[in-house]
Amino acid sequence: MHQSTRALLACTVLFVLMGCAQTQRLNRPDARPNILFIYTDDQSSRTVSCYPEAFDWVNTPHIDQLAREGVRFSHAYIGTWCMASRATMLTGHHQHGIESMRMEGKYPGSVYDPDKCPFWPRVFRKHGYTTAQIGKWHTGVDPGFGRDWDYQIVWNRPRHPDNAPKYYDDQLISKNGGEPKIVKGYSTDNYTQWAIDYINGEGREASKPWYLWLCYGAVHGPFTPAKRHLDDYPNVKIPFPADVYPPRPGKPEYVRKMEFWKKGPNGEPVERQVRKLGPVGMKDIPGRPLREWVRQYHQGVLAIDEGVGRIIQALKETGQYDNTIIVFTSDQGFAWGQKGFKSKVAPYRATVGAPLIIRPVSQVAEQCAGRVIDQPVSGVDLPPTFFAQANVPLPWKMHGHDLSPLFEPNKQHWNHPAMLVHTAKVYGSATDKVPPVTDPSIYHGPGIPWYIMLSEGRYKYVRNLIDGETEELYDIHKDPEELVNLAHDSTNDRVLKQFRAATINELRRTGAGMVDNLPAVGTEQIRKAR
Numbered sequence: 001m002h003q004s005t006r007a008l009l010a011c012t013v014l015f016v017l018m019g020c021a022q023t024q025r026l027n028r029p030d031a032r033p034n035i036l037f038i039y040t041d042d043q044s045s046r047t048v049s050c051y052p053e054a055f056d057w058v059n060t061p062h063i064d065q066l067a068r069e070g071v072r073f074s075h076a077y078i079g080t081w082c083m084a085s086r087a088t089m090l091t092g093h094h095q096h097g098i099e100s101m102r103m104e105g106k107y108p109g110s111v112y113d114p115d116k117c118p119f120w121p122r123v124f125r126k127h128g129y130t131t132a133q134i135g136k137w138h139t140g141v142d143p144g145f146g147r148d149w150d151y152q153i154v155w156n157r158p159r160h161p162d163n164a165p166k167y168y169d170d171q172l173i174s175k176n177g178g179e180p181k182i183v184k185g186y187s188t189d190n191y192t193q194w195a196i197d198y199i200n201g202e203g204r205e206a207s208k209p210w211y212l213w214l215c216y217g218a219v220h221g222p223f224t225p226a227k228r229h230l231d232d233y234p235n236v237k238i239p240f241p242a243d244v245y246p247p248r249p250g251k252p253e254y255v256r257k258m259e260f261w262k263k264g265p266n267g268e269p270v271e272r273q274v275r276k277l278g279p280v281g282m283k284d285i286p287g288r289p290l291r292e293w294v295r296q297y298h299q300g301v302l303a304i305d306e307g308v309g310r311i312i313q314a315l316k317e318t319g320q321y322d323n324t325i326i327v328f329t330s331d332q333g334f335a336w337g338q339k340g341f342k343s344k345v346a347p348y349r350a351t352v353g354a355p356l357i358i359r360p361v362s363q364v365a366e367q368c369a370g371r372v373i374d375q376p377v378s379g380v381d382l383p384p385t386f387f388a389q390a391n392v393p394l395p396w397k398m399h400g401h402d403l404s405p406l407f408e409p410n411k412q413h414w415n416h417p418a419m420l421v422h423t424a425k426v427y428g429s430a431t432d433k434v435p436p437v438t439d440p441s442i443y444h445g446p447g448i449p450w451y452i453m454l455s456e457g458r459y460k461y462v463r464n465l466i467d468g469e470t471e472e473l474y475d476i477h478k479d480p481e482e483l484v485n486l487a488h489d490s491t492n493d494r495v496l497k498q499f500r501a502a503t504i505n506e507l508r509r510t511g512a513g514m515v516d517n518l519p520a521v522g523t524e525q526i527r528k529a530r
Contacts, residue, residue, distance in 0.1 A: 030128055032209045032390055033361045034324040036311070037382075039089070039213060040304055041082065041136065041220040042344060044333035045355040047301045053480070057236055058298060062309035063357065066328055070359030071371045071406060075455065075476065078329055078354045078379035080345050080422040081444065082220075083110060085331035085379060086139045087427070089213075090119040090148075092383035092398030094421040096512045099428035101140070106161040112140045114147065117428075120383055121148040123395045124211050130204045135191040135215035145177040151203035152176055153194050155187070155217065167217040168224040176203075186226050188218045192307035196314045211386070216307070218300050219334075222283065225299035232299050238291045241350070243483060244269050244337040250485030251339070252464045252472070254447045258340030261290055269337055274446070284342075294336050322362040325389055327382065330354040338481070345445035347420065347453040347462045347472075348482050360389075360407050367409045375414035376455035376476075377403065399510045417456040419506045424450060432513030434465045442466075454503045461499035465514075468522035473499065487523050496523075 045051045050064040050072060079085020087098045100113035121131040125148070132151040137143045141159040145152045155171045157164040160180065163172040168187050172180040183190060195214045197203075204210050225232075245263070248256050264270035269290040308328070315321040331354070335341035338350030345351060356377065359365055380400030387394050388402040401416045423431045424444035434450060435442040442449050442465070450465035455476065462472035473487040473496050486492040500521075507515040 028209075029207055030209050031323070032128075034209050034320060035211045035386055035390065036315075036324055036326045037211070037213045037386075038216070038308065038311075038326065038328045039135075040216045040328075040330040041218060042332065042334040043219050043301060043304070043330035043354065044335075044350070045076070045353050046333075047219070047298055048355045050357075051355060055236070055238065055298075057233055060301060060305040062305045062312060063328060063355070065312065066308070066326055066357045066359045067370070069365050069369050070326070070357055071368050071373060073356040073358075073373045073377050075349070075374065075376040075418070076329065076354050076356035076379075077352055077376065077418050077420045077453065077455065078356065078382075079332045080347075080352055080420060082138050082331055083108065083425075084422075084427075086215075087117075088379050089382065090121070090139060091117065092120060092380060092394075092396075092400060094380060094399050094419065094510055094512075095423045095427050096421055096431045096507075096514065097399060097428070097510060101427040102430070103425045108138060108157050108164055109161055110138075110140050110158045112142070114142065114144070118395075119144055119148045120387075120395060121211065121213075124390065124392060125150060127390070127392045128208060129390065129392075130208045130210045131212075132198055132203065132210065133213045133215065134194045134198065135187075136217045137215070143174075151198065156180070165222075167220050167222065186303065188216055188226065188303040188307060191216055192303075192310055195307075195311055199311065199314045199318060199320065201318075209390070211390070214311075216304055218304055219297060223293070223297050223300050225296060226303045229299045229302045232302060233295050236291065236295050236298075238294050240269055240290065241336075241338040242481065243339050244290070246340060248339060250470070250472075250488050252449075252466070252469050254449065255339055255346070258446065260284075260340055260342040260446075261337055264289060271342070274342075290337050293342075297334070297336065325361055326359040327357070328359075329356045329379075329382075341446070343445050343448075345422065345448045347422065347451050349476070349480065350482075352420065358385075358403065358407075364407050368407045371406075373406055373414065375457070376418035376460070377414070378418040378420060381416075381418075417454050417502060417506055419455075419503070419510075420453040421507075421512070422448070422451050422453075424448075429513055433517060434514055434519055437466055452503055452507065454499055454506060456499075456502070459495060459499060461496070461503060463500070463503055463518070463521065465519050467519035468525065469519075470526050471496065471500070471521050471523045488527055490527070 046053050048063050049058040049060045050067040100116040103110045130150045133149050134153045137154045137156045143154050153175050160172045173183040174180040261269040262272050271288045273286040332344045332352040333354050334344050335350040381403050384398050384400050385403040388404045452463045454461045458477040460474045460476050471487045472485050474482045
C-alpha cells in the first residue's frame with residue numbers, strides 16, 4: 001500500500017473513532033454529566049500557580065487550565081487531616097456527624113459500621129450512575145466495593161498498615177475486591193493511567209454517566225518527586241515566613257511553642273529534630289534547610305499536574321470533556337515554616353488551606369470561566385454540590401450547601417459560613433463530650449487540640465476547645481498570613497461576639513452534641529493578664 005494511502009486510511013479511521021465517541025456521548029440515554037473528583041493529599045493552594053499565594057516560580061499549567069475554564073475558590077477549607085477529610089467527603093458530615101467511625105488496631109487502622117455510617121456513592125449507583133474510586137483509601141478497612149463502588153483500584157492503608165508508608169512505590173493494590181498485589185512504578189503515574197483506562201471504558205457501562213473519585217497519595221510525606229522532576233525548580237528563592245520562629249504573641253499556647261525550625265549557620269531556617277520517623281514516613285532531617293524541603297514538596301506536585309493534563313486529553317479524545325464536571329482539590333494543605341509548623345491539622349490557611357477548582361460542563365463553564373470566589377467554603381459543601389449537579393435527591397441531611405448557584409452568571413454572594421471541626425481521631429457521638437486537657441485524645445498531630453473554625457466574609461474565627469484558652473479572630477483580607485489575633489483588641493468585640501454566636505448556631509444546626517458542653521474561653525482573662 002502506498003505511504004500516502006496508508007496515512008489517509010489512518011486519518012479516516014481516527015476521524016471515525018472520534019465521531020463514534022462523540023455520537024456515543026450525545027446519544028447516551030442518560031445525558032446527566034459525568035463527575036471527575038480529583039483529590040490530592042496534603043497539597044496547599046500555594047503549590048498551584050493560579051493562586052496568588054504561590055511562589056512566582058511555581059508552574060502548574062494543566063491545573064491552571066481548569067481554573068481558566070471554571071471557578072477557583074480562594075479560601076477552601078476541605079478538612080484537617082487525611083482520614084477525617086475523606087470521611088467528610090463520603091458522608092457529607094463534619095466529624096461530629098460521622099457515627100461509628102473510629103481508629104482501631106495498628107495505625108492507620110480504622111473501622112466503621114456501614115449501616116450507621118453510609119457512604120453516599122451507593123446512592124448514585126441506585127440512581128443510575130456508575131461509581132469508581134482509584135488510588136489511596138484511608139477510611140476503614142472496608143473500602144466498600146460492590147456496595148458503594150462498581151469499580152475500584154485501591155491502595156488500602158487501614159487494611160495493610162505495614163504497607164501504609166509506601167506512598168510512592170511498591171504499593172499493595174487491590175482491584176475490585178481481589179487479593180492485593182505489590183505494584184511497581186511511581187504511584188502518581190499509576191493512578192493517572194488507571195483513571196485514563198476508566199475514562200476509556202474499562203470497568204464501566206458506556207450507557208451510564210459515571211462518578212470517579214481519583215485519590216492521589218501525593219504530595220504527602222515523604223514528599224517524593226518522580227525521578228524525572230528531581231532537577232526541576234533549580235536555585236529557587238523562598239521568602240521565609242515571618243512567624244517561623246517564636247514568640248508568636250496572641251496565639252494559643254501550642255502555637256506559641258511550635259518549633260520545627262531553627263536558625264542555621266547562614267541564618268536560614270533548618271529543621272530541628274522534633275520526632276522520630278513515624279508510620280507514614282514523616283521523618284525529620286535535622287539541619288536540612290527549609291528551602292530544600294519546599295522545593296522537594298513542589299517537585300512532587302509536578303506529576304499531579306502532568307496527570308491532570310493527560311486526563312483532560314483523554315476526556316477530549318473520547319468526546320466526554322464537554323459533559324464532565326471536574327473538581328480539583330486536596331484533603332487539606334500543609335505548612336512549611338508558617339507559625340513554626342511542618343504539619344497540617346491546625347486551623348490556619350497555611351496548614352489546611354487547599355486549592356479548590358470546579359470546572360462545570362462546557363455549557364455552564366462558558367458563563368463562569370475564570371471566576372474567583374473569595375467567600376470561604378468548606379469540604380462539606382462538595383457532596384451536596386455533586387448531588388445537585390447529578391440531579392439526584394439528597395438521601396439524608398448533609399451539613400454543607402450546594403455550590404452550584406456560584407456557577408450562575410455574575411454570582412458572587414455566598415450566604416453561608418464555612419466551618420471546620422477538628423476533633424482529632426474521635427467521631428460521631430463520641431465527640432459529645434470534649435476531653436480534658438490531660439486526655440491524649442484531645443490532641444492530634446504536633447499537639448493540636450480540638451477546635452471549631454468558622455469563616456465568613458473577611459473574618460475567620462477559631463474557638464480552641466481547651467478550658468481558658470484564647471479565641472482567635474483574623475481579618476483574612478488585611479492579614480492573609482493570620483499573624484495578628486484581633487480577639488485581643490477590645491475594639492473588635494462586636495465582631496468577636498458575632499462569630500462566637502454564629503459558631504454556636506452552626507454547631508447546633510449540624511447536630512453537634514458538644515454545643516452545650518464547650519470549655520470556657522479565656523480571651524478576657526488573657527487580655528487582663530497582658
